Amino acid sequence: MTTLEFKNVTKKYRVRGSGELLALDKVSFTLTSGQTIALVGQSGSGKSTIAKILTQLERVSSGDVLLDGTPIPTWGRPLRRYRQTVRMVFQDPFASLNPAHTIRHHIERPLRLDKVVPPDQVEEEVFRLLTRVRLAPEQTIDRRPHELSGGQRQRVAIARALASRPKLLIADEPVSMLDVSIRLEVLNLLAELQSEANLGVLYITHDLATARHFSDEIMVLHHGKVVEHGKADEVILTPKHDYTLALRNASPDPEKHFAAPTTPGATS
Amino acid sequence: MTTDDLLTVSQFSVSYDVTPPVEAVRDVSITVRRGEILGLAGESGCGKTTLAYGIQRLLKPPAVITSGSAVFHDESGDDIDINTMDDAQMRAFRWEKASMVFQGAMNALNPIITIGAQLQDVFSTHRPAMARKDRKLESGRLLDLVGVGSERLRSYPHELSGGMRQRVMIAMALALKPQLMIMDEPTTALDVLVQREIIEQISDLRAEFGFSVIFITHDLPLLLEISDRIAVMREGRIVEIDTARNLYQNPQNDYTRRLLASFPSLTGERGGFVRRPGPSTLTTDAGGMS
Numbered sequence: 407m408t409t410l411e412f413k414n415v416t417k418k419y420r421v422r423g424s425g426e427l428l429a430l431d432k433v434s435f436t437l438t439s440g441q442t443i444a445l446v447g448q449s450g451s452g453k454s455t456i457a458k459i460l461t462q463l464e465r466v467s468s469g470d471v472l473l474d475g476t477p478i479p480t481w482g483r484p485l486r487r488y489r490q491t492v493r494m495v496f497q498d499p500f501a502s503l504n505p506a507h508t509i510r511h512h513i514e515r516p517l518r519l520d521k522v523v524p525p526d527q528v529e530e531e532v533f534r535l536l537t538r539v540r541l542a543p544e545q546t547i548d549r550r551p552h553e554l555s556g557g558q559r560q561r562v563a564i565a566r567a568l569a570s571r572p573k574l575l576i577a578d579e580p581v582s583m584l585d586v587s588i589r590l591e592v593l594n595l596l597a598e599l600q601s602e603a604n605l606g607v608l609y610i611t612h613d614l615a616t617a618r619h620f621s622d623e624i625m626v627l628h629h630g631k632v633v634e635h636g637k638a639d640e641v642i643l644t645p646k647h648d649y650t651l652a653l654r655n656a657s658p659d660p661e662k663h664f665a666a667p668t669t670p671g672a673t674s
Numbered sequence: 675m676t677t678d679d680l681l682t683v684s685q686f687s688v689s690y691d692v693t694p695p696v697e698a699v700r701d702v703s704i705t706v707r708r709g710e711i712l713g714l715a716g717e718s719g720c721g722k723t724t725l726a727y728g729i730q731r732l733l734k735p736p737a738v739i740t741s742g743s744a745v746f747h748d749e750s751g752d753d754i755d756i757n758t759m760d761d762a763q764m765r766a767f768r769w770e771k772a773s774m775v776f777q778g779a780m781n782a783l784n785p786i787i788t789i790g791a792q793l794q795d796v797f798s799t800h801r802p803a804m805a806r807k808d809r810k811l812e813s814g815r816l817l818d819l820v821g822v823g824s825e826r827l828r829s830y831p832h833e834l835s836g837g838m839r840q841r842v843m844i845a846m847a848l849a850l851k852p853q854l855m856i857m858d859e860p861t862t863a864l865d866v867l868v869q870r871e872i873i874e875q876i877s878d879l880r881a882e883f884g885f886s887v888i889f890i891t892h893d894l895p896l897l898l899e900i901s902d903r904i905a906v907m908r909e910g911r912i913v914e915i916d917t918a919r920n921l922y923q924n925p926q927n928d929y930t931r932r933l934l935a936s937f938p939s940l941t942g943e944r945g946g947f948v949r950r951p952g953p954s955t956l957t958t959d960a961g962g963m964s
Binding site: 409435436437438439440441442448449556585586587589590593594597598600601612614615616618619620622623635636637642643652653654655656657658659660661662663664 | 717718836864865866867868869870892893894895896898899919922923932933936937938939940941942944945946947948949950951952953954955956
């Protein structure tokens with residue numbers, strides 16, 4: 407059981423000319439193994455800052471980030487070991503894989519760097535990981551990213567993220583660049599892998615509908631503040647904060663749209 | 675044929691002349707009515723962008739229009755066959771009669787020229803007789819119209835947010851009061867609140883000026899809300915076309931049904947999601963701090 411805690415985390419960026427930008431304002435939450443928290447909010451609300459702090463690409467200005475009760479390391483070997491436990495899946499599977507390298511290389515690298523398995527078992531582990539994300543290893547392993555579809559590439563990115571056997575996964579819009587008909591498939595795959603490895607997942611997204619169905623809890627960020635945090639269904643169905651309501655009303659919802667007796671804009 | 679039709683595309687086919695040739699658009703026949711928003715839905719590679727480019731004759735080799743025609747029924751009563759125009763006619767037609775908001779429009783602006791100059795460019799090309807002062811005035815008016823504000827005429831694209839740049843592109847497409855506006859994924863990179871604002875603005879402008887819109891996106895829920903009719907494309911063909919309501923409530927084609935099912939419902943059932951609930955770390959006081 408792993409528990410990650412954000413306690414009153416504040417992050418300020420220095421902005422030339424205009425002083426400071428408060429990117430995160432006393433953000434607190436707890437993420438534990440097997441749990442998914444969705445992080446929703448507009449562009450610039452601070453979602454990515456949270457991801458950057460988790461991966462220690464940015465430091466906090468004040469407050470604590472605790473992994474199982476101890477502050478997360480900020481430098482050196484301990485930081486590298488910490489980063490094995492927190493992995494990311496990025497939005498753009500076309501940009502997050504190196505076009506010059508084979509799929510084998512992408513997945514071998516974390517295995518070798520983090521010494522996850524002895525060198526003679528690396529190949530076997532690559533096969534195992536590819537199978538886990540439902541890619542046929544023989545047909546995939548020696549290919550390069552451009553020979554794969556978007557969905558296949560994102561599976562490779564997921565396999566790579568899982569290679570170091572992390573405890574937490576940060577998925578930053580993992581399906582928004584994929585074709586709509588395979589989005590659900592990839593999210594379902596993530597959910598299965600999560601329950602297999604008992605991963606904690608932070609799901610960063612704009613899409614309230616998937617946030618609701620894919621997560622246990624939803625946290626709504628607005629100008630760096632958590633304005634609402636609750637069970638996924640409650641946040642979407644009975645939003646308490648005006649901003650959550652605004653987000654929900656802005657999301658397309660054909661069910662509601664066509665339930666109304668008259669449809670504005672329908673001219674026929 | 676009624677005068678209510680603005681554009682008639684018949685048996686339109688486009689191939690990419692590579693080996694083996696790719697038939698990107700196959701035998702598409704579609705009519706755009708005057709003043710309607712026609713949604714064009716489909717996944718990447720289905721040919722929706724190729725079709726839109728084909729209608730504007732913007733395709734570059736190896737793409738070739740192999741058959742069919744696109745006839746534009748001008749408000750003056752003339753029928754214009756897009757395929758038979760020479761370059762000068764085509765140049766006058768584009769933007770004047772039919773404009774386009776391109777995919778990734780946010781990055782379609784020239785980064786080293788002010789948006790005012792880019793807007794005025796439209797007028798100096800298409801309205802050469804217009805005085806410099808009027809060009810500037812008109813450009814400012816357009817920026818006011820889309821809610822960016824004429825005070826931003828001297829801004830460079832990087833000084834504007836993504837949503838504002840998108841509005842500038844829409845202002846530019848509106849400049850000559852075209853009868854048809856083709857919008858290719860105009861809101862895909864924007865967040866939901868900005869997307870909603872822009873969609874509402876497009877609706878308002880359409881009501882004010884009465885132009886038709888071909889709205890291209892893979893986001894079916896969004897299309898269902900804004901379109902009068904929706905055409906679903908797959909592998910270069912239109913597999914279904916109907917009013918938004920019919921398409922949603924009574925889809926005829928299997929692929930349409932599958933596409934509809936790909937979008938989880940915001941307020942309804944879980945649908946195809948397999949995930950079982952995990953543990954919750956919420957304490958009672960953490961829920962809903964408002």
